[in-house]
Amino acid sequence: MGQALPVTSVRVVDVERITPGTARISFTADELPALMEDRPDQQMKLCLPRAGQTVPRLPERCADDPYGMRWYEAYLAIPEAERPWMRGFTVRSYDRGRNVMAVDFVLHGDAGPASRWGAAARPGDVLGMVGPSSLYARPLPAARRMLLAGDETALPAIATVLEALPAGTGAVVYAEVADPAEERELPPAAGGAEVHWVHRDRGGSLTEAVRDAGPELDGVGAAWVAGEASAVRELRRHLVEERQLPKNAVEFSGYWRRSLTQDDGPTEEDLAEAAERAADAS
Ligand SMILES: Cc1cc2nc3c(=O)[nH]c(=O)nc-3n(C[C@H](O)[C@H](O)[C@H](O)COP(=O)(O)OP(=O)(O)OC[C@H]3O[C@@H](n4cnc5c(N)ncnc54)[C@H](O)[C@@H]3O)c2cc1C
Incomplete structure (x- = not known):
């Protein structure tokens, strides 16, 4: 019998604007204690x-789902007009004592159902959640010094990675946000973290900031990068081809795609x- 991918209803218990453009939405569900793992970067679909x-x-829910994909067939079997919108999100934190999971929603306007929902969410509202599952857990590359780079959508995952890094790993973070009001406090890392904010309203971009970095990146032996797909692709190319990682x-x-x-x-x-990716993995 394979591992079933959990499908759960989660209920909003609290909504907080942590920055003008980000809503921290806290959810609870009876199933959460069994679902939440003690690892960084837990991803799920809402x-x-x-x-x-x-x-x-x-x-x-499918009892036997060896590759974690049968739930998707069940999802597609729902008539389109009733099929929920499904979007990728990250568990920002889980408070086991209160049984509350926090998720940070980037509010990028009315164009997307997730952003629209996040801007209007109220306690009592209900969403579905598929996952998280250790089937999709990705081990962090090991290094004495690690680069973490991303935009607002990646900050929840970056925060959980910082919390989990061992004392022997120092971190340098490059975070692209709309403007200084979108900066937020990031948790300390056991091995120390240096944070560089990049502001779009001042013409900054994540790719250029990392490309232009000098001694800040000395000794970096591994990287974790997420955010807008073309920026992520460009950054990865730069790190592998020019910085020889x-x-x-x-x-x-790639967490989202511009205009798609x-x-x-x-x-x-x-x-x-x-x-x-498939060729690298084989
Ligand atoms: C593994 C994973 C984890 C993620 N974790 C988080 C998370 O914790 N918090 C979070 O907020 N997002 C997270 N994302 C990104 C999120 O799923 C996307 O931003 C998603 O497109 C939002 O859905 P939507 O319904 O709002 O917009 P969509 O309907 O998907 O898109 C509508 C329009 O909005 C644009 N758009 C989408 N996202 C953005 C954005 N961030 N900024 C500007 N324009 C945008 C699209 O290009 C499109 O034109 C994650 C994605 C993945 C794959």
Whole structure:
């Protein structure tokens, strides 16, 4: 019997604007104590209600799901008009004592169902959650000094990585945000962390900031990069080709694509990247 991917209803218990453009939404559910693991970068999919629904319709739970994909067949079996919007998110924190999971939603406007929902969320609202699952856990590359780079969507994961890094690993963080008001406090790391904020309103970009970095990146032996897909792709190329980091020392993930929703199919670049990942893994 394979491992079933958990499908759970989660209920909002608190909403807090941690910056003008980010809502920290806290959820609870009876299943959370069994689901939440003590590891960084726990990713899951949140299922959001369609127009006219107050509660999203969730895919049937599959008892036997060896590759963690049967839930997706069940998801696609829901008629399109009732099928929930599904978006990737990160567990920012889990408070076992209170049984509360916090998720930081980037509020990037009304164009996306997740951003729209996050801006209007109230205690009592219900979402679906698929995962998190250790099936998708990615080990962090090991190094004495590690680069963590990303935009607002990656900050929840970066914060959990900082909390988990061992004392023998120092961190340098490059974080791209809209403007100085979007900066937030990041947790300390046992081995120390140096944080560089990059502001889009001042013309800054993550890729350029890392490309232009000098001694800040001395001794960096591994990197974790996430955020807008083309920026992530460019950064990875820079780190591998110009800064000579081994490919397997760069953990990277495109979290969103400019002008495309998460429902849109893969682009040529996405497919090329998937093929490269598969070739690297074999
Ligand atoms: C593993 C993983 C973990 C993630 N963790 C988080 C997280 O913890 N918090 C979080 O907020 N996001 C996170 N994301 C990113 C999030 O899933 C995407 O930003 C998603 O597109 C948001 O859905 P939406 O419904 O708001 O917009 P969509 O319907 O997907 O897109 C609508 C439009 O908005 C644009 N858009 C999407 N996201 C952004 C953005 N951030 N800034 C500007 N424009 C945007 C798209 O290009 C598109 O034009 C994660 C993604 C993955 C894959």
